Amino acid sequence: xxxxxxxxxxxxxxxxxxxxxxxxxxxxxxxxxxxxxxxxxxxxxxxxxxxxxxxxxxxxxxxxxxxxxxxxxxxxxxxxxxxxxxxxxxxxxxxxxxxxxxxxxxxxxxxxxxxxxxxxxxxxxxxxxxxxxxxxxxxxxxxxxxxxxxxxxxxxxxxxxxxxxxxxxxxxxxxxxxxxxxxxxxxxxxxxxxxxxxxxxxxxxxxxxxxxxxxxxxxxxxxxxxxxxxxxxxxxxxxxxxxxxxxxxxxxxxxxxxxxxxxxxxxxxxxxxxxxxxxxxxxxxxxxxxxxxxxxxxxxxxxxxxxxxxxxxxxxxxxxxxxxxxx
Amino acid sequence: xxxxxxxxxxxxxxxxxxxxxxxxxxxxxxxxxxxxxxxxxxxxxxxxxxxxxxxxxxxxxxxxxxxxxxxxxxxxxxxxxxxxxxxxxxxxxxxxxxxxxxxxxxxxxxxxxxxxxxxxxxxxxxxxxxxxxxxxxxxxxxxxxxxxxxxxxxxxxxxxxxxxxxxxxxxxxxxxxxxxxxxxxxxxxxxxxxxxxxxxxxxxxxxxxxxxxxxxxxxxxxxxxxxxxxxxxxxxxxxxxxxxxxxxxxxxxxxxxxxxxxxxxxxx
Numbered sequence: 001x002x003x004x005x006x007x008x009x010x011x012x013x014x015x016x017x018x019x020x021x022x023x024x025x026x027x028x029x030x031x032x033x034x035x036x037x038x039x040x041x042x043x044x045x046x047x048x049x050x051x052x053x054x055x056x057x058x059x060x061x062x063x064x065x066x067x068x069x070x071x072x073x074x075x076x077x078x079x080x081x082x083x084x085x086x087x088x089x090x091x092x093x094x095x096x097x098x099x100x101x102x103x104x105x106x107x108x109x110x111x112x113x114x115x116x117x118x119x120x121x122x123x124x125x126x127x128x129x130x131x132x133x134x135x136x137x138x139x140x141x142x143x144x145x146x147x148x149x150x151x152x153x154x155x156x157x158x159x160x161x162x163x164x165x166x167x168x169x170x171x172x173x174x175x176x177x178x179x180x181x182x183x184x185x186x187x188x189x190x191x192x193x194x195x196x197x198x199x200x201x202x203x204x205x206x207x208x209x210x211x212x213x214x215x216x217x218x219x220x221x222x223x224x225x226x227x228x229x230x231x232x233x234x235x236x237x238x239x240x241x242x243x244x245x246x247x248x249x250x251x252x253x254x255x256x257x258x259x260x261x262x263x264x265x266x267x268x269x270x271x272x273x274x275x276x277x278x279x280x281x282x283x284x285x286x287x288x289x290x291x292x293x294x295x296x297x298x299x300x301x302x303x304x305x306x307x308x309x310x311x312x313x314x315x316x317x318x319x320x321x322x323x324x325x326x327x
Numbered sequence: 328x329x330x331x332x333x334x335x336x337x338x339x340x341x342x343x344x345x346x347x348x349x350x351x352x353x354x355x356x357x358x359x360x361x362x363x364x365x366x367x368x369x370x371x372x373x374x375x376x377x378x379x380x381x382x383x384x385x386x387x388x389x390x391x392x393x394x395x396x397x398x399x400x401x402x403x404x405x406x407x408x409x410x411x412x413x414x415x416x417x418x419x420x421x422x423x424x425x426x427x428x429x430x431x432x433x434x435x436x437x438x439x440x441x442x443x444x445x446x447x448x449x450x451x452x453x454x455x456x457x458x459x460x461x462x463x464x465x466x467x468x469x470x471x472x473x474x475x476x477x478x479x480x481x482x483x484x485x486x487x488x489x490x491x492x493x494x495x496x497x498x499x500x501x502x503x504x505x506x507x508x509x510x511x512x513x514x515x516x517x518x519x520x521x522x523x524x525x526x527x528x529x530x531x532x533x534x535x536x537x538x539x540x541x542x543x544x545x546x547x548x549x550x551x552x553x554x555x556x557x558x559x560x561x562x563x564x565x566x567x568x569x570x571x572x573x574x575x576x577x578x579x580x581x582x583x584x585x586x587x588x589x590x591x592x593x594x595x
Contacts, residue, residue, distance in 0.1 A: 013591065068592055071434050075588050091587075093332075093436035101434050108431045112350045121346070124339050125435050 002046040002082075003177060003209045004070065009079035011040040011065050011233075039065040040076070041233035049176075050207040052199070054224030054241070056214065058321045062233040063213040067179045070211070071101045083177055097126050100175040104182035107162065108169055109154045115165035116150045119172055126173035133172065140168045144198055160191035167198065178202075180212045184219055196222050217314045231321060241313065248320055249311045252290040254283045256297060257305040270296055279304065284311075336441055344448055347415075351450040361451040369402060369458035387529040392470025394527075397553045399462030401525030404486075404549050406459065408493050408521060410452020416444050417497050418514040421504035427592045440583045444498055463556075472557050481565050482555040488568035489548035493521050495575035496543065498583065505586035524548035544571050 014034045018024050040062045047053055057063050068074040069081060072088030072095070081088055086095035109118045123133045141147055144164040149157055157165065163183065170178070180199065184192040200223055203210050214220055220227060221241065229237035229244075237244065254271065258279045267273050270293050271285035285293045294308055351358055376398065380391040389397060420443055423429050432442045467474065500517040504510040520543065528546035531539050540546045547568045554560065 068430070071430075073430055073433055073590065073592055075590075089588075091433075091439070096434060096436035099434075101431065103431065106428065106431055110346060110350075112353055113346060117346065117349075121339070121342050124335070124342055125437060127335065127436075 001049060003049050003084055004045075004047040004211070005080075005082040006046070006066075006070070007044050007080045009040055009043050009066065009069060009081060010038070010077045011062075011069055011074060012077050013037045013039055038233045040069065040230075042079070043230065043233070043235040045228055045235065045238055047209050047211065049209055050203065051226065052203045052210045052212065052224055054214070054220035054227040055211050055230065056220055056227055056317065057230040059215075061230045063230055064181055066230065067101065067181055067211065067213065071099065071179055072096070097173060098175055099177040099179070100170040100173070101179045102166060102170045102181065102183055104163070104180075104185035107166055109162065109165055111155050112153060114151045115146075115154055115157075115169070118154075118165075118169050119150075122169055122172045128173050132174075136172055136174055137168070140171060143201060144168065144194075160187055160194075163187060163191070163195060164198075167195070171202065174206060176206075176208055178208050178210045180210060180214075182214055182216075183212070184214065184216055192216065192218065199223055217317070221313060229317070229320070236320070244313060244316055245310050249316050250287050251284045251311055252287050253309045253311055254285055254290065254294060254297070255307045255309065256281045256283070256301070256303060258302055259304040260302040262301055267301075332438075336438060339437065340441075340445065343446065344450070347448045347450040358451055362454050365406075365455040366458055369462065372398060373462070387527050389527045389529070390470070392466045392472070393553075393557065395462050395466030395469065396472075396557065397466075397527060397549060398525065399459045399464075399466060400486075400553050400556070401549045402459030402462065403456050404490065404493070405522060405525060406452045406455040407490060408497070409518070410449040410455070412444050412494050412497060413514060413518060414449040414452075415447035417501040417517070420444075420501050421508075421510045421513060424504055424590070425509045429590070430592055433587075433590075439587065440498070440580055443583075444494070474556065475558055478555055478558065478560055481560060482552055484565050485547060485555055485568045486552040488572035489524070489544075489552060491572040492544055492568075492575045493524065493548050495572075495579040497521060498579040499575075502579070502583050502586045505590055508591075521545070521548070524550070544575075547571060 013036070015037050017033045017035050019027060043062075043066065055063050055066070065074065069076050070083055070088055072091045075089045084095060084098050086092055088095065109115055110121075119133075119137060122128075123130075128136070141150065144167065146161060146164050146168070149161050149165065154162060154165070167183070183199070184195050187195065196219055199210065199212070202208065203223075212219060212223060225240055227237065227239070227241050227244070228235060237247070239247075253274075258281065261278050264273060264276050264281075267276065267281060267283070271283040274282040274284050276282075283293075290308060294306060297303060297306060373395075376391070376394060379386070380394075384390065386394060423443075429443065432446065433439055435442065466472075497514070497517040500520070501514050504513050507513070523539070524545035528536070528539060528550035547564070551564050551568070555564065
């Protein structure tokens with residue numbers, strides 16, 4: 001059963017364009033040129049209970065705008081959205097009590113007060129019964145290992161500690177739907193991993209539907225089986241992460257270790273040489289000719305080792321965004 | 328349902344007041360400086376008033392001691408409005424809109440107008456009321472005015488209604504910043520308009536007088552409550568104040584709701 005249903009969602013903006021320099025600014029005081037921007041352009045998808053979906057795309061693709069429409073912050077130009085049976089922009093408290101939005105670049109913790117004060121305030125705001133609050137808080141604090149920082153002023157916490165406390169503040173009411181917008185941004189690799197482990201655990205434990213946007217492909221690879229790819233406001237892919245490879249990866253990567261120095265020009269006749277630093281070389285070869293090329297390499301070059309691999313998911317997605325070929 | 332919702336908001340507001348108090352008292356120096364500045368401000372105002380009244384005996388029918396009461400109540404009025412609604416709330420609204428800082432608080436199950444205009448009270452305003460109260464006391468004792476206890480309720484009704492009207496006017500003007508992104512002068516404009524209330528309404532003549540009673544009813548904010556305190560009370564002020572407060576508050580709520588439909592947030 002779907003907890004999020006989006007049908008033909010459109011959100012258009014008008015942004016004003018200014019010519020450079022002081023003169024441009026003076027001109028814009030009197031006369032402004034506006035350009036329409038299709039931030040979200042007719043997208044549709046559904047998400048079921050307990051699903052953890054990655055929502056990826058380049059900067060300005062429309063990810064955050066979509067999340068803001070789903071949270072009721074923005075009114076769309078067209079289309080329908082249902083989250084837990086509610087229209088988000090009606091901003092009904094019954095709906096707002098059941099979801100949470102975490103934005104890695106914005107915080108809700110009170111800067112001059114310890115995080116525990118924000119948690120108490122959120123308990124009042126979301127009307128969480130005291131017993132449930134204590135139970136949830138204890139559980140989250142234990143998983144995220146933040147017992148020692150609860151009573152320390154937020155401004156004195158590290159970014160990682162703050163992010164963990166932001167997550168607790170957002171989850172204290174056990175939301176059924178969670179929108180995570182770049183939750184690992186700015187964190188070091190250790191903290192990124194901890195946040196990812198927590199999200200995974202939370203999703204399993206509470207069966208919440210989670211939409212995660214991130215530019216960090218490790219987040220998406222580790223957490224999401226399904227991904228939605230959006231570019232220039234249009235949804236260009238909706239499916240399992242593994243399907244991206246079968247659908248868009250038209251090349252394979254051949255990694256070779258040579259036993260003797262070779263002429264790189266000869267290597268270029270086999271496929272596109274991505275790197276060559278003796279004794280190692282990496283080639284990108286069209287999927288259908290890859291077995292043949294491997295055989296040719298083994299036959300005509302002094303090979304110590306050879307492996308044939310799929311392209312990295314990050315590379316496929318990067319090429320998707322730069323090549324813009326979604327056919 | 329509505330009663331429960333109101334009770335919930337009151338409870339949260341109490342929590343927010345406590346937060347503000349903790350926060351303001353964390354910065355001790357600022358806390359005491361604020362007092363000092365407020366006393367200095369009232370003292371210089373008092374000296375200017377004394378100098379004016381050396382040459383004239385009254386301003387638009389108000390003598391020196393009446394003016395003291397008016398300025399005292401005006402101080403209480405403006406400090407309350409600034410502390411509760413403007414300093415950390417409406418004044419910051421255009422900036423918050425420009426930076427997209429409203430996003431997280433607008434997703435909370437609370438009345439969004441309450442959130443944007445009352446989220447962070449400025450606790451230091453409470454001691455700032457003291458100079459105003461001292462001026463009222465000096466005006467009453469110096470002028471030899473008596474206070475009729477029966478007029479306390481009408482006074483309170485008109486004064487509180489005036490605060491509601493002032494808040495609503497401030498809210499309506501500041502709400503325009505949803506459309507006019509980065510419109511930082513809007514709260515300042517609202518404050519300047521509202522501070523006209525600290526002058527006796529009788530200085531306004533003809534169409535201005537009608538304007539400041541009906542269109543922008545600043546007369547109900549300080550002048551009429553001051554006159555009521557001094558026993559110069561006209562009965563229709565009470566129902567008129569209540570009706571105007573209800574109309575202005577509702578208008579501000581409708582206008583805010585309309586503005587939210589046009590809220591664009593900021594790019595992440």
